[in-house]
Amino acid sequence: MISKTNAHTPASESVRSAVVLSAVNSPAKAFKLRYVLSKDAAISAKDTPLKVVLFDQGLKAAQTLTINHNLVLPLVDGGKYYVGAFIDDKNEIVETDESNNVVTSNSVQLNGKIKCN
Numbered sequence: 767m768i769s770k771t772n773a774h775t776p777a778s779e780s781v782r783s784a785v786v787l788s789a790v791n792s793p794a795k796a797f798k799l800r801y802v803l804s805k806d807a808a809i810s811a812k813d814t815p816l817k818v819v820l821f822d823q824g825l826k827a828a829q830t831l832t833i834n835h836n837l838v839l840p841l842v843d844g845g846k847y848y849v850g851a852f853i854d855d856k857n858e859i860v861e862t863d864e865s866n867n868v869v870t871s872n873s874v875q876l877n878g879k880i881k882c883n
Contacts (some may be wrong), residue, residue, distance in 0.1 A: 802852070
């Protein structure tokens, strides 16, 4: 389960993201945490990939982790963006609630002078 994410940008080329993960009643096997960059708050697999983090040890029952990452952004047009985080995006881990595997950050305003070539 992902309970929140937050993103802010001290510079135009990276954002810092914090994600809280928890295994509630039983342990979770190995899984991936996938970050994406989106032009809207509706995070999807079609958004721009930023980083994938493998948790090969999984989580113990009742374990909670707060993960902080600095994410390097690709060259994009300036404007408002969102950082999204997915866990278990292929539904490989059996869960009682599959609806809490995606979370969206607050918006991040990127410098309008950055352009994609």
